Amino acid sequence: MPGGVMHVLALLLAVMLAVCAKNGEAQPNMTITYTLGFLAPTADSAIPASLANEWSSAFNVALEVLNSENRPYTLIPNVQASQCDWQAAERGARAIAFPTVPPVIGVVGPACSGAAMSAARYLMNFNISLVSFSATAEPLSLRELFPNFFRTVYGDMHQAAAVVASMAKLQMQKVTMVLTQSYYSWNFGENVNMLINGSTTVRSVTLGVGDNSSIDATMLGTALDSVESDEFVVLAVEPLQALDIWRAAYGMGKAGYPYWYFGTDGATAFDPADANITDPSMVAELVGEIGVSPFGGDFSSDSVCNKFYSYWQTMNYPGYISDGQNRTRSYVPYLIDAVTAYFTVIDNLIQANITVNAFNVLQAFNGSGPGTPVFEGCTGLVSFDPETGSRNATAQIPIFDFVALNPSYWEAKGEIWNAEFQSLQSLTRPGSGSASLHKSRVGVVVGTLVGLASVLALIVGGTYYYLRKKNSSITRTDSMARMWER
Ligand SMILES: *[C@@H]1O[C@H](CO)[C@@H](O)[C@H](O)[C@H]1NC(C)=O
Ligand SMILES: *[C@@H]1O[C@H](CO)[C@@H](O)[C@H](O)[C@H]1NC(C)=O
Ligand SMILES: *[C@@H]1O[C@H](CO)[C@@H](O)[C@H](O)[C@H]1NC(C)=O
Ligand SMILES: *[C@@H]1O[C@H](CO)[C@@H](O)[C@H](O)[C@H]1NC(C)=O
Ligand SMILES: *[C@@H]1O[C@H](CO)[C@@H](O)[C@H](O)[C@H]1NC(C)=O
Ligand SMILES: *[C@@H]1O[C@H](CO)[C@@H](O)[C@H](O)[C@H]1NC(C)=O
Ligand SMILES: *[C@@H]1O[C@H](CO)[C@@H](O)[C@H](O)[C@H]1NC(C)=O
Ligand SMILES: *[C@@H]1O[C@H](CO)[C@@H](O)[C@H](O)[C@H]1NC(C)=O
Ligand SMILES: *[C@@H]1O[C@H](CO)[C@@H](O)[C@H](O)[C@H]1NC(C)=O
Numbered sequence: 068m069p070g071g072v073m074h075v076l077a078l079l080l081a082v083m084l085a086v087c088a089k090n091g092e093a094q095p096n097m098t099i100t101y102t103l104g105f106l107a108p109t110a111d112s113a114i115p116a117s118l119a120n121e122w123s124s125a126f127n128v129a130l131e132v133l134n135s136e137n138r139p140y141t142l143i144p145n146v147q148a149s150q151c152d153w154q155a156a157e158r159g160a161r162a163i164a165f166p167t168v169p170p171v172i173g174v175v176g177p178a179c180s181g182a183a184m185s186a187a188r189y190l191m192n193f194n195i196s197l198v199s200f201s202a203t204a205e206p207l208s209l210r211e212l213f214p215n216f217f218r219t220v221y222g223d224m225h226q227a228a229a230v231v232a233s234m235a236k237l238q239m240q241k242v243t244m245v246l247t248q249s250y251y252s253w254n255f256g257e258n259v260n261m262l263i264n265g266s267t268t269v270r271s272v273t274l275g276v277g278d279n280s281s282i283d284a285t286m287l288g289t290a291l292d293s294v295e296s297d298e299f300v301v302l303a304v305e306p307l308q309a310l311d312i313w314r315a316a317y318g319m320g321k322a323g324y325p326y327w328y329f330g331t332d333g334a335t336a337f338d339p340a341d342a343n344i345t346d347p348s349m350v351a352e353l354v355g356e357i358g359v360s361p362f363g364g365d366f367s368s369d370s371v372c373n374k375f376y377s378y379w380q381t382m383n384y385p386g387y388i389s390d391g392q393n394r395t396r397s398y399v400p401y402l403i404d405a406v407t408a409y410f411t412v413i414d415n416l417i418q419a420n421i422t423v424n425a426f427n428v429l430q431a432f433n434g435s436g437p438g439t440p441v442f443e444g445c446t447g448l449v450s451f452d453p454e455t456g457s458r459n460a461t462a463q464i465p466i467f468d469f470v471a472l473n474p475s476y477w478e479a480k481g482e483i484w485n486a487e488f489q490s491l492q493s494l495t496r497p498g499s500g501s502a503s504l505h506k507s508r509v510g511v512v513v514g515t516l517v518g519l520a521s522v523l524a525l526i527v528g529g530t531y532y533y534l535r536k537k538n539s540s541i542t543r544t545d546s547m548a549r550m551w552e553r
Contacts, residue, residue: 128384204223247305
């Protein structure tokens with residue numbers, strides 16, 4: 068009898084041990100945890116709710132997919148609102164830096180450059196790195212000011228170069244550049260003015276804030292009144308300002324022909340299918356408008372990035388790219404790569420037997436300690452230039468998509484690699500459907516219009532360039548001073 072009991076007990080024990088061992092492997096509590104902060108770009112006066120939702124989903128998707136890949140650690144999110152606002156970003160950074168369990172190893176975000184500046188400066192007190200996916204302002208590369216700032220996006224000079232390349236490709240001789248009173252807009256305007264040469268005349272108009280809109284519609288109307296039919300209106304503005312500009316233009320009957328709008332990354336991050344804020348008749352009028360957008364990522368079935376999008380679709384998280392569209396226009400792949408960069412650094416530190424903490428992670432990003440990340444991401448080969456904290460543009464040349472608006476999304480029409488067009492399909496000018504009067508001028512725009520006008524533009528352009536440059540340096544110094552005084 069005693070022998071029999073022993074036997075049963077031994078069997079039970081063996082079963083229990085086996086079960087425990089099995090559970091032990093799958094138990095998240097058995098693994099080490101670190102905190103990864105996310106300064107989430109919540110909806111505000113610059114960012115529509117749909118975009119905030121998309122970014123929030125992208126962060127969760129990246130974190131959940133990478134956490135599920137059998138690593139000896141788990142990253143726990145600490146998500147704080149940052150909006151597009153430097154004060155909110157600093158508050159968010161504080162809320163991430165202070166809780167110390169599990170230890171913070173780094174922060175992803177925020178979306179906007181001003182917010183990134185204040186967050187980076189706050190986090191530097193704790194040796195915490197900040198990796199943004201869409202803060203593009205060039206001054207963020209000043210290492211004395213922002214030594215802990217890194218970004219998976221290219222600085223605005225690269226985008227400005229893509230815009231200037233588009234001006235040359237489309238033979239834009241006259242451009243009205245519409246700016247708003249935001250840091251992003253001022254900075255970008257200056258970048259374009261620095262790169263442009265005499266063949267395009269650029270007139271810059273900085274819109275004030277309206278009574279019940281983010282832009283002064285009367286100022287816009289006055290500026291548009293003098294726009295000629297061969298002229299382009301460049302919108303160097305954030306998504307909701309683009310919407311407000313188009314709304315006002317639509318209200319004034321200036322949405323379609325001859326208004327040929329060309330949007331920068333902010334304008335093309337705006338989603339025309341966002342039924343909460345647009346109406347189809349306005350979008351119909353804008354169909355055909357063009358712009359540049361950061362490379363929308365490679366989500367094809369054999370790409371390294373496909374796992375994220377499959378998971379996103381399976382989980383039914385909001386913001387998944389709509390059917391038929393296979394490119395995002397909103398820096399989502401750069402956000403996924405920012406999260407991946409943190410996992411890569413931690414994997415590297417563990418492999419090198421280096422303690423995983425915020426300081427060592429920062430050293431790895433900076434190239435001044437082991438574990439420096441280099442990996443194939445959703446946006447190509449990701450690595451950082453320690454001199455600027457920005458994406459290494461030699462390892463992966465900057466790619467911008469040239470896009471045109473269709474009724475539901477921005478459709479790829481060409482690619483610009485390192486400011487050189489690789490391809491460009493023919494474009495149909497907005498308003499071609501309605502006014503038959505204009506039919507003769509409609510259609511393929513690429514490769515037309517040369518002559519006397521360009522000679523005139525060369526002469527006038529030099530003067531404008533000088534004046535603009537003077538003006539924009541003043542405003543920028545102003546805004547930077549405000550940005551940094553605390
Ligand atoms: C294990 O972790 C989960 C959250 O990750 C938590 O809810 C749970 O209480 C933990 N269990 C133990 C025994 O610590
Ligand atoms: C539209 O608004 C509703 C209610 O406010 C919100 O739940 C939904 O997420 C919004 N949709 C988009 C695409 O922003
Ligand atoms: C940050 O790192 C420096 C070394 O570069 C160290 O002296 C300092 O104590 C660290 N600060 C914190 C808060 O860890
Ligand atoms: C200036 O414009 C000319 C004519 O479009 C072009 O060939 C040249 O590459 C441009 N230079 C720069 C620096 O963009
Ligand atoms: C702003 O509000 C005023 C009064 O509330 C209204 O008359 C006007 O149409 C509004 N303007 C816009 C652009 O919505
Ligand atoms: C989606 O991608 C495939 C392969 O890259 C391409 O052939 C197709 O035209 C794309 N569809 C859209 C709607 O852009
Ligand atoms: C890390 O530590 C393990 C075990 O302590 C050792 O086997 C391995 O060689 C070490 N790796 C490095 C890169 O030092
Ligand atoms: C980054 O690396 C440079 C060069 O090695 C070094 O001078 C600097 O102190 C490092 N910055 C940080 C924040 O560690
Ligand atoms: C950028 O990447 C290239 C190619 O991978 C490499 O040769 C170069 O050293 C890198 N530059 C910097 C500044 O890290």
